[in-house]
Each structure stands twice: as C-alpha cells, then as structure tokens.
Amino acid sequence: MTSTENETGRRPARGARRKGKRHPLATVALLFIGLLITGGAYAAINATSSATAEVDMNSPQTIEQGQKLFVANCATCHNMNAEGVPGVAPSLIGVGAASVDFQVGTGRMPMSFQGPQALQKPPQFTDEQIKQMAAYIASLAPGPAIPSEDLVNGEGDVAMGGELFRVNCAMCHNVAGAGGALTEGKFAPDLSGVSGSHIFEAMLTGPQNMPVFNDTNITPEHKKDIIAYLKFIDSQTSVGGYALASLGPVAEGLFIWIFGAGVIIAITVWITARSN
Numbered sequence: 001m002t003s004t005e006n007e008t009g010r011r012p013a014r015g016a017r018r019k020g021k022r023h024p025l026a027t028v029a030l031l032f033i034g035l036l037i038t039g040g041a042y043a044a045i046n047a048t049s050s051a052t053a054e055v056d057m058n059s060p061q062t063i064e065q066g067q068k069l070f071v072a073n074c075a076t077c078h079n080m081n082a083e084g085v086p087g088v089a090p091s092l093i094g095v096g097a098a099s100v101d102f103q104v105g106t107g108r109m110p111m112s113f114q115g116p117q118a119l120q121k122p123p124q125f126t127d128e129q130i131k132q133m134a135a136y137i138a139s140l141a142p143g144p145a146i147p148s149e150d151l152v153n154g155e156g157d158v159a160m161g162g163e164l165f166r167v168n169c170a171m172c173h174n175v176a177g178a179g180g181a182l183t184e185g186k187f188a189p190d191l192s193g194v195s196g197s198h199i200f201e202a203m204l205t206g207p208q209n210m211p212v213f214n215d216t217n218i219t220p221e222h223k224k225d226i227i228a229y230l231k232f233i234d235s236q237t238s239v240g241g242y243a244l245a246s247l248g249p250v251a252e253g254l255f256i257w258i259f260g261a262g263v264i265i266a267i268t269v270w271i272t273a274r275s276n
Contacts, residue, residue, distance in 0.1 A: 055128055055131035055132065055135070057097065057131065057134070057135040057138065057146075058135070059135075062131070062132050062135045063132075063135050063136050063139045064136075065132045066131075066132035066133045066134070066135045066136030066137075067136045069125070069129055069132060069133050069136075070082065070133050070136055070137070073110060073124075073125075074109070074110065074133070077089035077110075077111075078090075078091075078092055082137060082140060092137050092140070093137075093140050093141045094140075094141040094142065094143050095137060095143050095144075095205065096137070096138055096142070096143020096144035096145060096205070097131075097134035097135060097137060097138040097143065097144070097145050097146050098134075098143070098144040098145060098146050098147070098200075098201040098204050098205050099137075099143065099144065099201070099205040099207070100130070100133055100134035100137045100138075101130060101131070101134045101146050101197070101198075101201055102198050102201035102202055102205060102207060103118070103207060104123060104124075104125060104130045104133060104134075105123055105127075105130050105197075105198060106120050106123065106194075106198055107120055107121035107122050107123045107124065108120055108121075108207070110124065115185070116184055116185035116186045117185075117186050117187070117208045117209065118208065120189065131146075134146065144201075144204045144205055146197070146201070147197060147200045147201065147204070147220070151196075151200060151220055151223065151224050151227075152195070152196030152197045152199070152200050152224070152227055153196060154196050154227050154228050154231035155224075155228060156221070156224035156225035156226075156227060156228035156229075157225045157228065158225070158228050158229050158232045160222070160225040161222075161224075161225035161226040161227070161228045161229030161230070161232075162229045162232075164218065164222055164225060164226050164229075165177070165226050165229050165230070168213065168217075168218065169226070172188035172209075172210075173188045173189075173191055174188075176233055177190065177191035177192060177230050177233055178190055178191075178192070179191065182209055186208075186209050188209070188210075191230055192230075192233070192234055193234065194230070196227045196231070199223075199226070199227050199230060200223050200224075200227060203218060203223050203226070204223075
C-alpha cells in the first residue's frame with residue numbers, strides 16, 4: 001500500500017487533500033480588515049483625546065510649548081517676538097488668546113496665500129496645540145481670553161439674540177447669517193455650522209473686516225443670545241421650500257425673473273406654435 005492510500009486501500013478524495021488550505025485572497029482580506037479596524041480605532045482615540053484635552057493656559061510648560069510652535073510656524077510673518085512685520089503681518093502683542101484660538105482654530109492662520117482676507121480651511125493644528133500657542137500669545141500682554149463653555153453653549157435668549165443680530169450683524173452677514181459680499185474682494189462669511197466659541201471670539205476680537213464688539217458694545221450675555229439665535233437658525237428647515245442659500249429677496253427675485261419669466265415665455269411660444 002502506497003503512502004497516499006489509507007488503511008482501507010483507497011486514495012483520499014481530492015477535496016480531502018485540499019481541506020485546510022487558505023483561499024489566496026484570504027490574506028489580503030484579513031490584512032484589509034486589520035488596517036480598517038486599526039485606522040478606525042486610531043481616529044476615534046485621536047478625536048476623543050483632542051476633544052477632551054484640558055490645557056492649563058497659565059502653565060509655564062504650556063507657554064513654552066506654545067512658543068516653540070509659534071517660532072516654527074508663525075514667526076516667518078509675525079516676527080520672532082510676535083511684534084509683526086510692517087506690510088506683511090500685524091503685531092500679536094495684546095490680541096489675547098481668543099484671537100489665536102479663532103484664527104488658528106478656523107484654519108485662517110497660517111494663511112495659504114496672501115489675498116484680500118484669510119480664507120477658512122481645515123485647521124493645521126490639534127486643539128491642544130492651538131491652546132498652547134494661544135497661551136504663549138496671552139503671556140506677552142493682556143488681551144481677550146477664550147470664552148467659557150457656559151457662554152457659547154447656545155442656550156441663550158433666541159428672540160433677544162435675533163434682535164441684536166439684525167441690528168449689529170445682518171447688514172454684512174445677512175439676516176439668516178448666510179454671509180455676503182463686501183468691497184475690494186472681501187466678504188462676510190457664512191455663519192452656519194460655526195462653533196459657538198468661534199462666533200463669540202469673532203465678536204470679541206473683530207477679525208479682518210469685522211468690527212470689535214467688546215463687552216461695552218455687546219455684553220457677554222447678549223453675545224450668548226446671538227449664538228443661540230444662530231444655532232436656532234441652523235436647526236430650522238425652510239418652511240417655504242428651497243431656501244436659495246438664504247441670500248434674501250434679491251436672489252429670490254432674480255430666480256423668479258429668470259425661471260418664472262422663462263417658463264411663461266416658453267408656454268407662450270408653445271401655444272402660438274400650436275395655433276399656427
């Protein structure tokens with residue numbers, strides 16, 4: 001009896017010989033699943049750590065780390081001591097932690113290119129790194145601080161916030177916060193989806209073309225009300241149908257004239273052609 005025969009004298013079936021062999025794509029599939037799980041776990045951990053990171057803004061270690069980040073990423077334009085460069089970038093002495101948290105947290109800084117105004121883009125630093133740079137700038141001179149959570153949680157008076165927004169902000173940002181064009185290629189940005197902290201900091205520091213609304217102009221509580229109004233708008237659907245980006249009566253009127261009048265003309269031409 002040969003080695004390939006069993007005790008009964010029969011050769012093992014072909015399926016028995018192949019039993020236990022792995023499919024050629026099994027390794028690739030397992031590798032893909034492993035990478036997917038690893039990447040997902042890393043992203044979840046990273047997001048959680050950045051969201052829950054507590055940074056002591058007064059710690060010497062935080063300020064020192066913030067200075068290192070500033071020198072490596074910002075000093076080219078703002079000078080080594082944050083004194084600014086005439087015609088290139090302003091001084092940051094006295095702008096406070098709130099200005100840094102807004103500009104860097106919204107991705108406007110560092111700027112990708114020189115233009116009429118810095119454009120918003122995904123931030124290049126983690127929340128912890130942003131707080132470290134903000135702590136360093138705040139250590140140079142007194143300035144507006146990053147607002148506390150109770151002022152930016154969107155739980156203010158919506159009606160009061162709407163009134164304040166229409167009086168102080170709607171002429172640039174539109175009554176629905178949809179933004180609008182300004183002069184010389186500048187614009188007021190769309191406020192939908194903007195975090196409460198960044199809205200508060202923008203009012204407090206007046207970035208770029210925006211005026212400064214300090215606590216004398218608009219109190220912290222009234223700033224909280226404005227944030228509540230903007231968050232309320234974000235959560236509401238357009239009861240009138242398609243909102244046309246909430247750009248107001250000019251856009252709506254233009255839409256009616258172009259499409260409405262076009263439909264009427266098309267129907268008129270069709271009726272005339274039918275009668276002929």
